[in-house]
Amino acid sequence: MSELFASGHAADIILAVLFIEAIWLWRRGWKARDLLGLLGPAALIVLGLRAALVGADWPWIAIPLALALPLHLVDLANRK
Incomplete structure (x- = not known):
């Protein structure tokens, strides 16, 4: 099971x-x-989680996480 997470396949x-x-x-x-x-x-x-699991450099973790918030906010604005 630990290999499933260490490889990013989870x-x-x-x-x-x-x-x-x-x-x-x-x-x-x-x-x-x-x-x-x-x-x-x-x-x-x-995607940010996967990058963290495989030991990627911090930008590969931070960029998808940072992009998730504006996309979520646009979705919330469209639901009104």
Whole structure:
């Protein structure tokens, strides 16, 4: 189990589940813009997690985490 996390494959599994969820929701009529707002921040956070798990330099961790917040805020603004 520790190899699953040390290799970053745990994050890959989460990203695959997010992708499957996006397809499932898209086939049920969700617009791509709404899916990006809903699942985009989660995918960016998981990318930051993956970078941290594999020991990447700090910018590879910080950039996806920093991009998740504005995308989340745009999604919240669009929901009003």
